[in-house]
Amino acid sequence: MRDNGPITNREVSLPDGELLVSRTDTGGRIQFCNKAFVDVSGFLTEELTGAPHNLVRHPHMPQEAFKDLWATIKGGRPWEGLVKNRTKSGDYYWVRANVTPVVENGQVTGFVSIRFKPERASVAAADEAYAKIRTGQARGIGLRDGELIATGWRARLATAAAGVTGRLAATVGIAALSPALTAGWVSFTGVPASGTLSAAVALCAATAAAVLGWLTLAAVRRPVHDLETHLSAIAAGEFGRAVETPSAPEFWRLASLMRATRAKFAYAAQEREELDRRAREERAATQRAMAAELERTVGGVANTLSTAATTLQASTDSIAGIADRTAHQATAAEAGAMQASTNVQTVAAAAEEMAASVAEISRQVTEAAQVARRAAEEARATDGTVRLLAEGAQRIGEVVRLISDIAGQTNLLALNATIEAARAGDAGKGFAVVASEVKILASQTAKATEEIGRQITEMQGATALAVEAIRGIGATVGQSSEIAAAIAAAVEEQGAATREIARNVSEAAAGTNEVSAQVGSLTIGVGETTGALGSLRAGADDVAHQGRALRAELSGLIVRLRDTGTSMGKKSA
DSSP: OOOOOOOOSSSSOTTTTTEEEEEETSBBBBBEOOOOOOOOOOOOHHTTTTTTTGGGGGSSSSSHHHHHHHHHHHHHHHEEEEEEEEOOTTTTEEEEEEEEEEEEEEEEEEEEEEEEEEOOOHHHHHHHHHHHHHOOOSSSSEEETTTEEEEHHHHHHHHHHHHHHHHHHHHHHHHHHHHHHHHHHHHHHHHOHHHHHHHHHHHHHHHHHHHHHHHHHHHHHHHHHHHHHHHHHTTTTTOOOOOOOOSSSHHHHHHHHHHHHHHHHHHHHHHHHHHHHHOOOOOOOOHHHHHHHHHHHEEEEEHHHHHHHHHHHHHHHHHHHHHHHHHHHHHHHHHHHHHHHHHHHHHHHHHHHHHHHHHHHHHHHHHHHHHHHHHHHHHHHHHHHHHHHHHHHHHHHHHHHHHEEEEEEEEHHHHHHHHHHHHGGOOOGGHHHHHHHHHHHHHHHHHHHHHHHHHHHHHHHHHHHHHHHHHHHHHHHHHHHHHHHHHHHHHHHHHHHHHHHHHHHHHHHHHHHHHHHHHHHHHHHHHHHHHHHHHHHHHHHHHHHHHHHHHHHHHHHHHHHHHHHHHHHHHHH
16 A cells, blocks of 8 residues: 555645545546645646646545545446545545546546545545454445445345345235235135225235335436436536435445436536646736737836837937037138138238248348358358468568567677777777667667567467467358258248148148138038927927827736736636
């Protein structure tokens, strides 16, 4: 016997009228179960589906009950009896269970089971009987197609007496025994049979037959009435009523078929209801998912559209402001461009004049450079002449020194002559006079020579200074020539640059004119843009309005979808 785990003493009570429905394959594995079975058992649908049905078996159920169950349903008959089941948590619940074979094309393909709340008296009797069977203490108790029955000859006799066949047999037997009773009476009393006796015996026999006939009719009427009641309940969709086993065994098969019919109708109804419930739940879940997805996608699009429309409105306002400022700036730029064009043209004219001036300066600087070169050459020639003059002055100085020496010697000779004349006395007076004159002349010559020497020395100093000055002038003139050449080259470069500036200024003037024309076109374009922005702003306002309307409609649709899904979920529950 399968051990499903520990158990408790807590009972789970089934709601009145609740049906627990399931279907298994021929091996007892669950293929279908309704929500009521899932809720009561405590298992998930996924846990039950594919699992053996004895997953809910309680250890208090005797093994004999399941042997009777399998023997009955494998024989093609429905089984119905009280069953104690175990929940997932170990609690228990009692059900009146019906297990009916499903026959397709003459073959048993599975079993359907419906279970409902039993009467408490039946539960107490079954609990006591199952305990006795489980412990081996059952005497005179057995199971037949799930029903607890009494066993033994008394039970069989009571069954036969309750049956239609037994009662009919008793009636026929009494009728057949009437002549035998009359003959026995005559033999016992010795009184000859008379009409009165025969009539009395016949009356007794008829009375007994009538009573037995009435009992037989009652044995038929009650099961038929019960069957009619059960058929009416089945037609009304009331599947939670037990089909009691009739006392007449002739109706046991009909009662069994009635249970099977009830089970199949109940299973079909519950299966349809369960499938409808699952479909509603799936539709509700789908609608909720659709609402969520719709809210996520279309709602996001609507919000994005609304935001984009708002942004577009703000952008159009901003662009319109920019366009206005651009228009003002374009107007100012156009005026500035015209002024710049005028200024550039003025600059172009000035550049042309500057180019002419630079050309003239270049010419003059070139001439100055040539003059400086000639001055440098003349300075070099003057330097040579002054050097020759200095050399001549040097030679004159040497001659003057020679004359000075001669004057000194002459003065010395004159002194000697004077001395000699003094010695000669009167004879030498004339010589003395001549010597004196020579002395005076020598002295004057010496003074003149000294003065000439001084002048020559000064002239030599001046000549040296002149030579140095002329050399400096020559160097300066050379530097001036180099500077003039550099200036000439720079002026030439400046002239080229000035010509390039003049050309660029001319091109700038042309470009300024083109810019002025383009600014004029820009002003026209800005005006057109302003007009287009007005249309765009109107479109943005319309988009924003449509976005708000779409969002409101979408919100209403999502609410309706969710409300529908919620109501479906409640109906399914």
